[in-house]
Amino acid sequence: MNRTQALGRYGEELAARRLTATGMHILARNWRCGRTGEIDIVARHGGTLVVCEVKTRRDGGFEDPMAAVTPRKADRLRRLAACWIDRNGVPDSVQGVRIDLIGIVLPRRGAPLLTHARGVA
Template sequence: MNATRALGRYGEDLAVRALIAVGMTVLARNWRCGRAGEIDIVARDADALVVCEVKTRRTSLFEHPMAALTPVKKERLRHLAACWLERSGGPPSGGVRIDLVGVLLPRRGAPVVEHARGVV
């Protein structure tokens, strides 16, 4: 596994822990829909389905992880959410939400995990 992939996997592991800590249930990780792409985390928050994008960055090397959600990425996430719903039998009673988890890894100290709900 290369360093970039390992960093992303570590960030996703931290994101899963953070989502579970706030009462969400993780349904899938790294779910693929053909060539359309991949959903990092699919979860359930009460009656809502949550499609979660995870962005992990090391401090000061790149833009803040929460700034990485471009209009193109938002559209891709909408398409992937529709693909999940088509394959799973439709939307739950609580609807669908797209969240972003940003993980910032400082040189020293604990990682910072930020969860933004309903970003799309």
């Protein structure tokens, strides 16, 4: 695993912990759908299925992680959500689907800064 992959895995672990702490139930992590791509985290929050994209950046000159969901990326996440539902079904209690973004910035010193944007696409 290279440094970029390790950074991403660390961020996904932080995100999963935060989602669980806020009452979400993690259904899948790093779920792949052929050539369409990967969902970082699939969770259930009450009656909502949540497809969560996680972006982790080191503090510095890189793009803010919250700018990561472009219209093209949002379309891909919608297709991935449909693929997950097609392959796994939807629990009876689920009434909707939401796409969230968790942006994590790792400062040079101090605790990671985590931002959770709900319903970004």
